[in-house]
Each structure stands twice: as C-alpha cells, then as structure tokens.
Amino acid sequence: MTKSYTLGRRSIEALRGIDLEITKPGFHAIMGPSGSGKSTLLHLLAALDRPDQGEIEINGRRIDRMNESQLTMFRRHHIGIVFQQYNLLSTMSALENVTLPALLDGMPRSQRIDLGMNLLTTLGLADRAEHRPDALSGGEQQRVAIGRAILFEPSILYADEPTGNLDSQTSEQVLNLLATLARERNMIIVMVTHEPAAAAHCQRASILRDGRIVHTIDVHEGNVGELATRALQLDR
Numbered sequence: 001m002t003k004s005y006t007l008g009r010r011s012i013e014a015l016r017g018i019d020l021e022i023t024k025p026g027f028h029a030i031m032g033p034s035g036s037g038k039s040t041l042l043h044l045l046a047a048l049d050r051p052d053q054g055e056i057e058i059n060g061r062r063i064d065r066m067n068e069s070q071l072t073m074f075r076r077h078h079i080g081i082v083f084q085q086y087n088l089l090s091t092m093s094a095l096e097n098v099t100l101p102a103l104l105d106g107m108p109r110s111q112r113i114d115l116g117m118n119l120l121t122t123l124g125l126a127d128r129a130e131h132r133p134d135a136l137s138g139g140e141q142q143r144v145a146i147g148r149a150i151l152f153e154p155s156i157l158y159a160d161e162p163t164g165n166l167d168s169q170t171s172e173q174v175l176n177l178l179a180t181l182a183r184e185r186n187m188i189i190v191m192v193t194h195e196p197a198a199a200a201h202c203q204r205a206s207i208l209r210d211g212r213i214v215h216t217i218d219v220h221e222g223n224v225g226e227l228a229t230r231a232l233q234l235d236r
Contacts, residue, residue: 001015001017001018001019001020001044001051001053001054001055001056002015002016002017002018002051002052002053002054003015003037003040003044003049003051003052004052013211014037014040014211015037015040015041015044015051015211015212016037016210016211016212017211017212018037018041018054018211018212018213019213020041020045020206020213022188022190024188025182025186025187025188026182026183026188026189026202026203026204027178027179027182027183027189027191027201027202027203028188028189028190028191028202028203028204028205028206029190029191029192029193029198029199029202029204029205029206029219030042030190030191030192030193030205030206030208031192031193031194031196031199031205031206031207031208032194032207032208032209033194033209034194036208036209036210036211037208037210037211037212038192038194038208039160039161039192041192041208042158042160042190042192044056045058045158045190046075046079046081046158047063047066047071047074047075047079048081050064051064058074058078058079058155058156059078059155061074076101076104076105076152077152077154078154078155078156079154079156079157079158080146080149080150080152080154080156080157080158081149081157081158081159081160082142082145082146082149082157082158082159082160082162083145083160083161083162084160084161084162084164084165085165086133086138086141086142086144086145086165087145088133088141088144088145088148089133090132090133090134091132092132092133093129093130093131093132094120094125094128094129094130094131094132094133094136094140094144095113095116095117095120095129095130097133097144097145097148098116098119098120098144098147098148098151099112099113099115099116099148099151100148101148101151101152102115102116102151102152105152115151116129116147116151117129119147119150119151120144120147123143123144123146123147123177124143125140125143125144125147128140128144137170138165138166138167138170139166139170139173139174142162142163142165142166142170142174143174143177146162146174146177146178146181150181150185150187153185154187155187155188156187156188156189156190157178157181157182157187157188157189157190158189158190158191158192159178159189159190159191159192160191160192161192161193161194162174162175162178162191163175163193163195163198171198175198175201176201178191178201179201179202199219200219202219203218203219204216204217204218204219205217205219
C-alpha cells in the first residue's frame with residue numbers, strides 16, 4: 001500500500017509499500033518517529049483517506065472500493081476511532097457525546113439513553129453523564145471519546161496517540177482500559193504511538209520508518225527493553 005501527498009511542487013511519499021495483516025483480536029501498536037507515516041497509515045485503515053495503490057480489507061470487505069456513502073455507514077457500525085484531541089462536541093453532555101452515533105443512526109431517544117448510560121457506567125462515568133467536556137478532566141474526556149467509539153460494538157478500534165495530552169497516571173488508566181476492551185470485547189485495537197511505555201501495554205508492535213514497516217515485535221514483559229531500544233534507534 002502506498003500514499004503520497006503534494007506539498008507545493010513537491011511530492012511527499014508518506015507510505016512506500018506497507019504490508020500489514022492483523023487477523024486476531026488484541027491490542028496492537030504502530031510506532032515510529034514524527035514523519036514516519038504512522039498517522040497516515042491509521043487514517044487509511046480507518047477509511048478516513050484512500051491509498052494511491054493497494055488494498056484495504058476489513059471483515060472481508062474491500063473498503064478502498066467503497067464510495068463515500070458506503071464508507072460513512074461502514075465506519076459508523078464497524079470501526080471506532082479515538083483521537084488525541086478527544087473531538088468531543090463542547091455543547092453536548094458526556095451522555096450526548098457518547099450517544100451521538102446512535103442519534104445520527106436514527107435510534108429512538110429512550111433506547112439511546114439506556115445504551116449510553118450503560119456504557120458510561122461501564123466506563124466509570126455514570127455520575128458525569130450530564131457534564132459537558134469543559135467540566136471533565138482530560139482522562140474523563142478520553143473515556144467519553146472511547147465510549148462514543150465503541151457504542152455500536154465495532155470489531156476494530158483505532159486510537160491515534162490517545163494518551164498524548166494526558167499525564168502519566170491518567171495515561172496508564174486509559175491504556176489499561178484499551179487493553180481490557182480488547183480482551184473482554186474480543187476487539188482488534190490498533191494504537192498509533194511514539195511512546196515505548198504505551199506500546200508496552202500491547203501484544204504486538206509494528207515499527208515504521210520513512211513510510212515502511214522495519215520491525216514487528218511480539219510484546220511481552222521480557223522484551224519491553226528491546227521495544228524501547230528499537231524506538232530510540234528510529235529517532236537517531
């Protein structure tokens with residue numbers, strides 16, 4: 001899979017031939033320094049952009065062949081996306097933000113409320129349901145964003161630097177939540193990160209450099225040091 005962008009008169013190769021296959025549920029990391037192509041790769045996998053060449057198949061369906069209307073519906077029901085900036089609507093409560101996909105899908109209000117409150121309870125946010133984002137901590141906002149992303153129980157959740165705006169303790173809580181979701185809901189979770197400490201929560205890490213995957217590591221307690229070393233080598 002390849003992807004290039006035009007910047008002025010220059011053509012920038014963001015991805016130069018990526019071959020990535022994830023077939024089993026679990027928590028996976030995509031690592032690499034700034035400019036390595038990791039966010040571009042995530043946007044392609046999440047159907048937010050299209051590759052110049054190559055195929056993207058999710059749940060047996062070629063998303064690179066879908067039109068915009070088909071992609072919108074596919075994302076809503078099969079893909080969850082969490083961003084570093086949370087992307088919550090400031091005028092909506094936590095409950096309204098979590099249930100926004102159901103509102104767009106035409107679900108009746110009473111059913112939306114029941115679904116959203118059950119999810120907020122699971123996330124430990126039931127007492128924050130009526131609070132707007134500016135009354136929530138960073139960790140609470142990210143949990144609301146995760147709740148919104150998993151409302152329809154997608155088989156795949158993508159997370160783009162989900163702990164980038166959080167302190168170390170809150171980051172640990174969010175990463176533990178993602179690992180738990182992958183395990184208990186039998187989901188594939190793919191997280192972009194440049195932090196070895198974040199990737200250490202995953203089961204597998206693919207490391208990018210200059211638009212290519214240069215290492216793939218099965219992560220376990222005994223090789224976290226190798227993961228950190230690989231990441232540091234890429235920054236040199």
